[in-house]
Amino acid sequence: LRTDWLARVAEAADAPALEAVRLAALGKKGEISGLMKELGRMTPEERQSRGAALNQLRDEVDAALRARKLGLEDAALDARLSGEWLDVTLPGRPRPRGTIHPVSQVTEEVIAIFADMGFAVAEGPQVESDWYNFDALNIPPEHPARQEHDTFFMARAEGDNRPPHVLRTHTSPVQIRALQERGTPVRVIAPGRVYRMDMDQTHTPMFHQVEGMAIDRDISMAQLKWTLEEFCRAFFEVPSVELRFRASHFPFTEPSAEVDIRCSWEGGQLKLGEGDSWLEILGSGMMHPKVLEAAGVDPTQWQGFAFGMGIDRIAMLKYGIPDLRAFFESDLRWLRHYGFAA
Ligand code: PHE
Numbered sequence: 001l002r003t004d005w006l007a008r009v010a011e012a013a014d015a016p017a018l019e020a021v022r023l024a025a026l027g028k029k030g031e032i033s034g035l036m037k038e039l040g041r042m043t044p045e046e047r048q049s050r051g052a053a054l055n056q057l058r059d060e061v062d063a064a065l066r067a068r069k070l071g072l073e074d075a076a077l078d079a080r081l082s083g084e085w086l087d088v089t090l091p092g093r094p095r096p097r098g099t100i101h102p103v104s105q106v107t108e109e110v111i112a113i114f115a116d117m118g119f120a121v122a123e124g125p126q127v128e129s130d131w132y133n134f135d136a137l138n139i140p141p142e143h144p145a146r147q148e149h150d151t152f153f154m155a156r157a158e159g160d161n162r163p164p165h166v167l168r169t170h171t172s173p174v175q176i177r178a179l180q181e182r183g184t185p186v187r188v189i190a191p192g193r194v195y196r197m198d199m200d201q202t203h204t205p206m207f208h209q210v211e212g213m214a215i216d217r218d219i220s221m222a223q224l225k226w227t228l229e230e231f232c233r234a235f236f237e238v239p240s241v242e243l244r245f246r247a248s249h250f251p252f253t254e255p256s257a258e259v260d261i262r263c264s265w266e267g268g269q270l271k272l273g274e275g276d277s278w279l280e281i282l283g284s285g286m287m288h289p290k291v292l293e294a295a296g297v298d299p300t301q302w303q304g305f306a307f308g309m310g311i312d313r314i315a316m317l318k319y320g321i322p323d324l325r326a327f328f329e330s331d332l333r334w335l336r337h338y339g340f341a342a
Pocket of ligand 1: 169170171172250253283284285306307308309
């Protein structure tokens with residue numbers, strides 16, 4: 001009996017099997033327990049000899065069970081330790097890292113340059129009211145400039161005849177908002193998204209502009225010119241920039257000027273700062289008295305200049321990018337090619 005039970009204990013391959021052996025031997029209905037119960041029906045002499053032997057058997061089997069249990073636990077731990085072994089000296093696996101989008105990078109550059117000249121950053125909503133986007137900027141409902149803006153209109157509820165909101169077509173409405181919020185004197189730039197229904201190599205339905213505005217007692221066109229030249233020198237990082245102010249028309253500035261930068265196209269390569277070509281980079285002018293009035297500013301006391309520039313456009317020029325649409329395709333190969341991602 002003894003060798004039989006000790007063999008069964010030794011053969012138990014895991015904890016559940018061992019527990020089954022324990023129950024079969026020492027459990028309430030186990031074989032050894034059963035034998036011990038029979039002791040009660042024996043004569044005192046029988047009981048003495050059998051009892052001692054049974055006690056010893058029970059203790060031996062019990063000890064073997066415990067030892068086997070510890071052995072199984074050790075083996076299980078060993079198996080886990082070798083299975084989960086980790087070499088902490090191995091180099092880590094590199095994970096792809098995100099980078100700031102080129103338009104955001106360029107926007108930050110623009111903000112930094114104007115911040116050095118004392119311009120604060122102003123903001124306005126991308127869904128804009130008809131009044132801020134047009135009327136306040138001296139573009140009344142019948143004005144032909146409205147057609148040129150290729151405007152996206154927001155839907156109105158049926159029966160609501162108020163002019164629909166629009167996706168702002170330029171950052172100029174922020175001129176009005178910044179004036180209402182900050183009063184005069186003021187110097188702000190307003191970078192942000194604008195929308196027009198247009199799509200080709202150099203147009204996307206959403207693009208970015210930065211508006212600039214400076215208002216004080218005696219702001220002049222000369223200060224506008226200096227500010228823009230200073231900006232272009234810093235932004236394009238070329239030793240000399242030459243700007244050409246070309247008379248133009250915007251309803252919200254008078255006089256108005258479109259500004260071109262001197263450049264050359266050598267074998268399809270654009271070079272800024274030299275050559276016989278001119279490339280338009282922004283619109284500007286002295287703020288129209290009606291615009292100041294719309295924003296609650298007295299035009300007999302205050303004057304200002306304003307300008308609006310395409311951020312994506314100046315980014316294309318600076319980095320020699322031929323197709324604007326690529327900015328918004330999130331193609332990693334493209335971003336890496338132009339050094340915008342690692
Ligand atoms: N808002 C004009 C545009 O989108 C640019 C501009 C801004 C012109 C400010 C003059 C003054 O084309």
